[in-house]
Amino acid sequence: MNMSRTRDTRERLVVIGGDAAGMSAASQARRMRDPDELEIVAFERGHFTSYSACGIPYWVGGDVAGPDQLIARTPEEHRERGIDLRMRTEVTEIDVERQRVRARDLDSGAESWTSYDKLVIATGARPIRPDMPGADAPGVHGVQTLDDGQALIDTLAHTRGRRAVVVGAGYIGVEMAEALINRDYEVTVLNRGSEPMSTLDPDMGRLVHEAMEGLGITMVNDTEVTKVLTGDDGRVRAVATQDAEYPADVVVLGIGVRPETTLAKAAGLPLGEHGGLLTDLAMRVRGHENIWAGGDCVEVLDLVSGQERHIALGTHANKHGQVIGTGVGGGYATFPGVVGTAVSKVCDLEIARTGLREKDARRVGLQFVSVTIESTSRAGYYSGASPMTVKMLAERRTGRLLGVQIVGREGAGKRVDIAAVALTAGMTVERMTALDLGYAPPFSPVWDPVLVAARKAVAKVRGS
């Protein structure tokens, strides 16, 4: 098969990476341009396309039946839609000058060049793996890919002991702690920070800590994992920190991810301070008219701080893909940026945040007032009303909303959307107090908890 540039008049789009951003871009470009106008070639080094990595903890925990359900579109389905998808094929070099990529078939080892008119880089993120002895021992698992998830599930099926150690207490860490509790493991979470969920301020992270302990999860903060200890069989038997040893039949690494931009860096493409590709608002790599990038390998503009951030999240990747595909197809769309919204849960505890934490605000020179209130998810008198804590930051003097963090039970998490939209609109907390939010006793107290926080913030802004 001739992998060099075809001589026909069609343009060729090359996509590197077959998950959310890459395949959304390919699919949207295909919707906008017929195969006789635009050829689309996509490279994916793994076994799967268009899958929800965010769903892996729930698959492990039993809330998702199987890996097939996490796959939005299989390679075959993409091919049926006119995308030339090359699975198990890793791109090893981008030649920006000559507009071509080199790719290796991982099964045969064969390498070849494919030229492009337009290129989409969607190489995703790679998990941070601690550089310590034993980190690769059998029984130690990451949960970044479907393959990782399957490997963990296989281990869980064959491991007799019920002691699990989770390293890291961010989203992946707490979600995996939940998954393992749901599978009747004794779970210990080892956390470098002072409280779990460092995407929250520590006072809010403390609430998560207490709730996790209430669920029977052992939470160890301020600790550094130094070594994975193995038994005579070579399998993991414990995790060591500077202070102690934690026996473990299985270890899950949930320390976070970094943008996978090895190729981009080698090609001389612009990277930001977090290691992600830098793009313009149309998701084009800065300075490159015919190269787009999106998903977990790029940095995004934080609309509240005005600075770039790296956020690995499927919802952004899908939006990026949509914008990129529209641009590739000759249309117009932009991704204006994020406000930093995230929501998660540990069993029935819902955890949400948007905008800036206290330390984020300080770092970018914003002065602020901060308030924390307690309210309930429903009218206090309505059955099932559950407590909810809302923390709100507003800019000093102007009263502009800067951030919201919510910890509570049913109905708490998605309330963060109110603040996400208000942040996007640049609202002041004073304007927020008059927001016309949905009210009925089964859904909210007469003052929604977010508005209770806004009222308290208004009072505090006045004295600022």
Add this chain to the structure above:
Amino acid sequence: MNMSRTRDTRERLVVIGGDAAGMSAASQARRMRDPDELEIVAFERGHFTSYSACGIPYWVGGDVAGPDQLIARTPEEHRERGIDLRMRTEVTEIDVERQRVRARDLDSGAESWTSYDKLVIATGARPIRPDMPGADAPGVHGVQTLDDGQALIDTLAHTRGRRAVVVGAGYIGVEMAEALINRDYEVTVLNRGSEPMSTLDPDMGRLVHEAMEGLGITMVNDTEVTKVLTGDDGRVRAVATQDAEYPADVVVLGIGVRPETTLAKAAGLPLGEHGGLLTDLAMRVRGHENIWAGGDCVEVLDLVSGQERHIALGTHANKHGQVIGTGVGGGYATFPGVVGTAVSKVCDLEIARTGLREKDARRVGLQFVSVTIESTSRAGYYSGASPMTVKMLAERRTGRLLGVQIVGREGAGKRVDIAAVALTAGMTVERMTALDLGYAPPFSPVWDPVLVAARKAVAKVRGS
């Protein structure tokens, strides 16, 4: 006791109406001004203060333990806070010229005048009662006040038959249908309109209709109640329409409410086309520096249509009270208006709306595109994901969001808040597609249903 104006130097605030708006205003004024600066006299003709009328259907249905739980503050608690509260005392006249009100003690019948420096009118709304034979028969109940609720509960306790007829299929009607189903009644709802929930477009009301029938509620549309038929004992035995008779052991009237502005009208205060008092943004009655009005007796500005509406809703009444009390106390606050958000449920069906329906948009001269999409409350693969229908209206050409209606199960109702904030901010549907909303598989598909609707609306606006 001398009810005429006191000779001391204190100002006197008189409040007419002891529920949400009136007592919120009184309480906020009290927080801002000590009793030696401001005397506060409040008149309430009923037995209760500061209660949640919205909670009555849930009390009847068993989700709220008792009427005490619906009372946020008792008369005694208000008095302890320095408010001179006169219960069972009905104001019968406002003398704007001489700045005084005449009130009658409903138990003794004694009348007297009380002068005021500042006046707050919070007379609420009165239920629409059909003008037909038998409407006052024993067994026919409104559900506007706590007294109404108690009377209905007493009737249900003593009635052997299990057939209930609900007249009206708006919020109160569907909530009462749920309450009666929860109490094992056979429920028939008689509705004048073509579908229940006329606050939705009929195509969305149709979904409510189907769900109600799925719950075993008999829904009769396009029908006019003509008569309540009574038995030999004088009690209700059936409800007659132009076409049929519906046997009934109990009848609940849920036809809606009108502003209670009899006093205000007699005093020559300005009323709008819906019969409610007209105020400025600080909730002062137009043209009257020292008279405020709020809650169910006023009209409010609809920020989307630019016209006044009448909306009886506790959440607005509380906000009005807060703004009024701040103004009375010498501070500054405004109520900018509403976008028309409402949420309700029938058993596990959640129903929400904000902004304009199709007919509202037409009435005010707005041209629009309309889209309807189906999605799920959680990621489709996550256990408990339930279907959700979202309808979205956007202005032709500009793409400005005009309204959203949502019908679904768990997690559907409060999603309307996303649209409520976006409407308040005047966002376009194009801007909405990039909103950074909370995403995780237990909370949302990767594209939130509201964003799926926004994407479809964008495509349709393009061709408009």
